[in-house]
Amino acid sequence: MHFQFNDVTYTLGFGQSRQVTVSGSVASGNILVVQGYSGSGKSTLLRILARLQPCDSGDVFLEGQNWLQIPGTTWRADVHYLAQKPALFDGTVAGNLAKPFETKLLSKRGLNLDQARIYMKKLLLSDSLWEQDARTLSGGEAARLAFVRALLIGPKVMLLDEPAAALDEESRRALHLTLSQWLEGPSRAALLVTHNNDYEGLRHVSFLDIGKQQRGE
Numbered sequence: 001m002h003f004q005f006n007d008v009t010y011t012l013g014f015g016q017s018r019q020v021t022v023s024g025s026v027a028s029g030n031i032l033v034v035q036g037y038s039g040s041g042k043s044t045l046l047r048i049l050a051r052l053q054p055c056d057s058g059d060v061f062l063e064g065q066n067w068l069q070i071p072g073t074t075w076r077a078d079v080h081y082l083a084q085k086p087a088l089f090d091g092t093v094a095g096n097l098a099k100p101f102e103t104k105l106l107s108k109r110g111l112n113l114d115q116a117r118i119y120m121k122k123l124l125l126s127d128s129l130w131e132q133d134a135r136t137l138s139g140g141e142a143a144r145l146a147f148v149r150a151l152l153i154g155p156k157v158m159l160l161d162e163p164a165a166a167l168d169e170e171s172r173r174a175l176h177l178t179l180s181q182w183l184e185g186p187s188r189a190a191l192l193v194t195h196n197n198d199y200e201g202l203r204h205v206s207f208l209d210i211g212k213q214q215r216g217e
């Protein structure tokens with residue numbers, strides 16, 4: 001498995017807009033850490049790669065296939081974007097985990113309840129949260145719930161935008177460990193935006209600095 005983006009060009013901001021061109025790639029079992037100063041366009045790049053917003057030009061390949069040849073719904077199941085602010089639905093924690101499996105693409109597979117409980121435990125989320133209203137979760141709980149949901153969807157590529165920003169050290173370690181274990185499975189890779197420079201427990205990490213690429217370094 002190989003995920004590659006070549007000369008992806010996009011424009012940031014209004015008025016004094018800035019154009020950014022970025023290239024990178026990540027192979028199976030690996031993590032590409034996306035770095036750059038605040039406002040350099042890291043989150044925007046992830047959203048573009050998830051096909052949640054357009055770019056000006058560039059090519060993206062998943063397992064050698066150009067993204068234009070892959071329908072948007074398939075792409076978003078294969079290339080999963082985990083936003084900085086977790087996108088949770090109204091309803092319970094269990095309902096939030098089940099929601100993606102109501103879509104046509106994932107309904108055949110259905111939610112694997114045993115797997116969900118295993119991942120919840122790995123992410124230090126108590127069983128007692130199961131029926132809790134997701135809107136009442138703490139920031140850290142919400143972030144871990146969104147990560148559990150991503151694991152259950154089982155994409156080929158995870159685009160993680162500061163997934164540990166709201167987590168304490170223990171939860172962050174649990175998230176890194178679970179991500180590393182997930183990456184050991186077949187055909188899986190991740191892009192990770194992080195500010196805290198804490199890669200404890202993460203293996204097979206390489207780096208892409210958006211700011212440096214613009215300066216040709």
Ligand SMILES: Nc1ncnc2c1ncn2[C@@H]1O[C@H](COP(=O)(O)OP(=O)(O)OP(=O)(O)O)[C@@H](O)[C@H]1O
Nearest residue numbers: 011012013014036037038039040041042043044045
């Ligand atoms: N929807 C939008 N409309 C206008 N400007 C935007 C929009 N989204 C992002 N921007 C601007 O684009 C630039 C890059 O934003 P982005 O969130 O991608 O940066 P970042 O590198 O992830 O920053 P940070 O490290 O602070 O999270 C910022 O200057 C931001 O204000």
